[in-house]
Amino acid sequence: MPPGKAADLDIVIVTYESSHLIGACLDSIEQARGDLDLTVTVADNASTDGTAALVLARGDGTHLVEMGRNAGFSTANNRAIAGGEARHVLVLNPDTVVTAGALETLVSFADAHPGAGVVAPRLLNADGSPQLTARAFPTPAAAVFGRRSPVTRWFPHNRWSSRFLVERDHTGTEPFTVDWVSGAAMLVPRAVVESVGAFDEGFFLFWEDADWCRRISDAGHEVWCVPTAVVVHDEGGTRDHGWTPRTIRHFHTGAYRYWTKHHAPQPWNPLRVGAAGLLGARAAALTVSTSLHSQLERTGR
Numbered sequence: 001m002p003p004g005k006a007a008d009l010d011i012v013i014v015t016y017e018s019s020h021l022i023g024a025c026l027d028s029i030e031q032a033r034g035d036l037d038l039t040v041t042v043a044d045n046a047s048t049d050g051t052a053a054l055v056l057a058r059g060d061g062t063h064l065v066e067m068g069r070n071a072g073f074s075t076a077n078n079r080a081i082a083g084g085e086a087r088h089v090l091v092l093n094p095d096t097v098v099t100a101g102a103l104e105t106l107v108s109f110a111d112a113h114p115g116a117g118v119v120a121p122r123l124l125n126a127d128g129s130p131q132l133t134a135r136a137f138p139t140p141a142a143a144v145f146g147r148r149s150p151v152t153r154w155f156p157h158n159r160w161s162s163r164f165l166v167e168r169d170h171t172g173t174e175p176f177t178v179d180w181v182s183g184a185a186m187l188v189p190r191a192v193v194e195s196v197g198a199f200d201e202g203f204f205l206f207w208e209d210a211d212w213c214r215r216i217s218d219a220g221h222e223v224w225c226v227p228t229a230v231v232v233h234d235e236g237g238t239r240d241h242g243w244t245p246r247t248i249r250h251f252h253t254g255a256y257r258y259w260t261k262h263h264a265p266q267p268w269n270p271l272r273v274g275a276a277g278l279l280g281a282r283a284a285a286l287t288v289s290t291s292l293h294s295q296l297e298r299t300g301r
Helices: 022-032 051-058 073-082 102-112 150-154 159-164 190-196 208-218 245-263 271-299
Strands: 009-015 038-044 063-066 088-092 096-098 116-124 185-189 222-233
Touching: 009 022, 009 051, 009 073, 022 038, 022 051, 022 096, 022 102, 038 051, 038 073, 051 063, 063 073, 073 088, 088 102, 088 190, 102 116, 102 185, 102 222, 116 190, 116 208, 185 190, 185 208, 190 208, 208 222, 208 245, 245 271
Parallel strands: 009 038, 009 088, 038 063, 116 222
Antiparallel strands: 088 185, 096 222, 116 185
16 A cells, blocks of 8 residues: 555454354455455454454454453444544444455445445345345334334235335345445445444444434435445344344344434433333333243244
């Protein structure tokens, strides 16, 4: 890199008990880097499975930040982001595999579109199906027509879920604007990070990506999905044991934080009470359902 010229891309990856995933992710980055001048930083949230040692043992120049505790997704990402200087930042999950050309496509698109505040790839499931993670901002309708809702699972192509999940655009090749994208893979120009700020560290896990996209959009920037840049996301790979009481709690407290922050910021707003009640009831029901499912699995029924 010539003196005084910033690198193209800082890739930041937060790990927690990710030793079974991080190797394939880092290998894919190396294979897909093309001519980009990039750095990779892994921020490890005190994994006990040897993740940090595995990253160090690679000897490939990957930077390691050891958080010393499970600081959460937002805080660990922010630490890694702050340590870089490249023109763009790519937040990437350890349960992803970057395909050939994806990194150069994302950087080229961001360079060609100065109004872009977020540029995301098309995310695919491990079986090659679209993950539909570029979508409309969360609303109460998301509970009914969101990606994980019973309606969407039972009737995956109904018109309301398809509209919420922007399903039609995911199947094409033309870039399209959306409200928010998954934090599993999202590029943000460093100038946008510096003007808008990084992740809200009040979100431990879940909803921090929606909040960041909302803040970036509110600042006048566009959120894009570029389908020709493809990243495979083994969703749940970082949560091998599925939903637990802890992840359920983080999901719903994050949802409450997002809702009150953007829709009911006043402490006295009665909508806060309603949201807390509904989300609390949903969390309780999901906790009971998950517990029963686990018991049935253990008994073989």
